[in-house]
Amino acid sequence: MMSKVPATVITGFLGAGKTTLVRHLMENNQGKRIALIVNEFGDKGVDGELLASCGITGCAEDAIIELANGCLCCTVADEFLPTIQSLLERANPPDHILIETSGLALPKPLVKAFHWPEIRSKVTVDGVIAVVDAAAVADGRFADSPEAMAQPDHDNPLEEVFEDQLACADLVLLNKTDLLHPDTVAQVHQQVAQDLRAGIKVVRTSKSxxxxxxxxxxxxxxxxxxxxxxxxxDAEDGHDHDDFTSFAIALASIADIEALEERILDAIATHDILRLKGFLAVEGKPARAVIQAVGTRLERWFDRPWKSDEVRTGHLVVIGRTGLDRAAIERAIGG
Incomplete structure (x- = not known):
């Protein structure tokens, strides 16, 4: 009997460092054929494009499948299972499958899908890896104030998603520890560990x-x-994504990128944007710029030269709680 193909589910909240971890694993694939399934919340993908253009050996475009416009925990039958089947039916099937979930996805329904008869005898979940943004935990993003908790209709979907991701984990990476004082890292480590199943390890990392x-x-x-x-x-079929919203903002070529960053940070602070990411075309620069923001922490770098057949325009994907004022955010960022 042939052994099952191992699949690793990489979960974690928005901006925790999942894509960075995937890239690290692909760079150090030890000669294995690794297939990658990337899922994003919203209909405009960024992470799959970043990985497809990374130039890593073994990270070819045909090894990456991007599933957008939803969370895998809610679309397992329509998208995920056919995708797994197509990978297994290839002439050279993968030695290992990586699955990077949306930051808003619940891992348990996805793991449950591996019981489906079509794939149960062929694939096994080698492990669920939860990547945690230590700085976000330290800032209290996933914990409410006592006043909020005292409200009769208290409900924090961010906290619920975060706790579900930890509860399903076989290993937790406490990431971005380089952003914190060692004493704070120790406190966050203890806070995260108390919500885990017995025996689950927490490993501290920087840049995944x-x-x-x-x-x-x-x-x-x-x-x-x-x-x-x-x-x-557990009593539901997936979870309610009506708590969150996502949209993309198209941007023409940027002349003053520092001014754009200031507008982005102002918009994040004003509108409580959870996550912002995308690509920019900067005037006079031959390379595409990548911009990533988690809360008010913002990073920018150039990832690759523009292709000769590409239109040099950019877009930003904005993710937040339902109720974001899209028109106001577009005006604020567009300048």
Whole structure:
């Protein structure tokens, strides 16, 4: 009997460092054929394009499948299962499958999908890796004030998604520890660890850098251990994405990128944007700029030269709680 193909589910809230971890694993693939499924919330993908253009050996475009416009936890039958089947039917099927979920996805329904007869005998969930933004936890993003918790209709969808991701994990990467004082890292580590199942390890990382042997090869068979992975949404089919919204802003070529960054930070602070990411065309620059923001932490770099057949325009994907004033955000960022 042929052994099952291992699949690793990489979960974690918006901006935790999942794509960075995936790129690190692809760069250090140790000669394995790795297939990658990337899922994003919203209909405009960024992470899959970043990985497809990274130039890493073994990270060719045909090894990356991007599923946008929703979370895999809600579209397993329509998109995920056919995708897994198509990978397994290739002439040279992958040695390992990486699945990067949306930052708003629940991992448990996705793991449950591996019980489907079409794939159960062929694939196993080697492990669920939860990537945690240590700085976001330290800032209290996933914890409400006592006053909010005292409200009769208290409901924090950010906290629920975060806790569900931790509850399903076989390994937790406490990432971005370089942004914090060591004492704060220790406090966050303790806070995260108390919400985990017995025996689940927390590994501290910076920029998601970790030996792939620590992440891959856990042999957890997570699909056979669902009862031990509690969820706020066990009685539901997926979860309610009406709590969150996403939209893309088209941008022409930018003359003053520093001024744009100031407008972005002002918009994030004013409108409580959870996540912002995308690409920019900067006048006089032959390379495409990448911009990423988590809360008010913003990063920018040039990832690759523009292709000769590309239109040099940019776009930004904005993600936040439902109720974001799209028109106001577009005006604020567009200048």
């Amino acid at each position: 850098a970790i030996d792939p042997r620590v992440v891959l090869g856990l042999s957890a068979a997570a699909e056979d251990d669902l009862a031990a992975r509690p969820s706020h949404h």
